Amino acid sequence: MKRLFFLTFLLLSACASAPPAKAPQWSKVPRVVLDAFCVRLRNEGVSRDSTMVVVKSTQPLITPGSLAALSNISPKGGTNLDLPTLADEINTTAQFLDLEIPTSGCSWRTIDAIDRKRDLDTMILQLSPPFVNPFVKSEAGLFARMSVGGDSPEWYWIPLAHKGEQLGVGHILPLSLYEE
Numbered sequence: 001m002k003r004l005f006f007l008t009f010l011l012l013s014a015c016a017s018a019p020p021a022k023a024p025q026w027s028k029v030p031r032v033v034l035d036a037f038c039v040r041l042r043n044e045g046v047s048r049d050s051t052m053v054v055v056k057s058t059q060p061l062i063t064p065g066s067l068a069a070l071s072n073i074s075p076k077g078g079t080n081l082d083l084p085t086l087a088d089e090i091n092t093t094a095q096f097l098d099l100e101i102p103t104s105g106c107s108w109r110t111i112d113a114i115d116r117k118r119d120l121d122t123m124i125l126q127l128s129p130p131f132v133n134p135f136v137k138s139e140a141g142l143f144a145r146m147s148v149g150g151d152s153p154e155w156y157w158i159p160l161a162h163k164g165e166q167l168g169v170g171h172i173l174p175l176s177l178y179e180e
Contacts (some may be wrong), residue, residue: 003093003158008042010062015101020045020132020137020138021132021133021137021139021140022132022139022140023093023094023129023131024130024131024138024140024160024162025095025097026095026097026130027097028097028098029058029094029097029098029099029100029127029130029142030100030102030167031100031101032167032168032169033099033127033142033158033160033169034054034099034100034101034102034106034108035039035102035105035106035169036158036169037125037144037156037158037172038052038102038105038171039105040156040172041106041146042106046123046148050106050107050123051107051108051109052106052107052108052109052123052125053108053109053110053111053119053122053123053124053125054099054101054103054108054109054110054111054124054125054126054127055110055111055113055114055124055125055126055127056098056099056111056112057096057098057099057114058096058097058099058127058128058129058142059096059126059127059128059145060091060096060128060161061126061127061143061145062090062091062094062128062129062131062143063087063136064083064084064086064087065177066087066128066143066155066175066177067081067083067086067087067090068083068135068177069175069176069177070133070134070143070157070175071083071135072175072176073157073175074133074135074136074137074179075135076135076136077135079129081134086134090131090134093131093156094128094130094131095127095129096129097128097129097155109126114126114147114149115149116149116150116151118151119149119150120149121148121149122149123146123147123148124146124147124148124149124150125144125145125146126145126146126147127142127143127144127145127158128142128143128144128145129142130160132141133157133159138161139159139160139161140159141158141159141160141170142157142158142160143155143156143157143159143175144156144157144158144172145157148164153177154174155174155175155176155177156172156173156174156175157172157173157175158172159171159172159173
């Protein structure tokens, strides 16, 4: 009986604890990330004829506010964490990368940075560097920030999964984050 209890305990422990994730080590953000976000935009009603504008490299979007929004969608949350310190720690180790732009799916146009005069009425996507979700240690991902000329942003969490050399993108989740 003790042995059965012990084996059951080991089985449940193994199932309950996924291995910790690692931030992806890429030379560029793979095209599959933009492909998945393209699908999300289409599902939200963005026209197939629209050209999407994207900042061509990852941006410093990991802030106390974005981490707080991420903690709100995480099962255990993270209300006891010092979010400013955590954001600084993640940004210190984050690797800023260029994006690999897909040639199919959405039509993408890259820009170096948002110019509020030039991009006044343009929908622009920015991505953060990939990092381990501090609230779900078995998950890595990145933030997406979609705005109109840099204003009125919508935020998303893009979870990532690796299996061998294959990269998968999970269900892209909207975040409740309001910038001041």
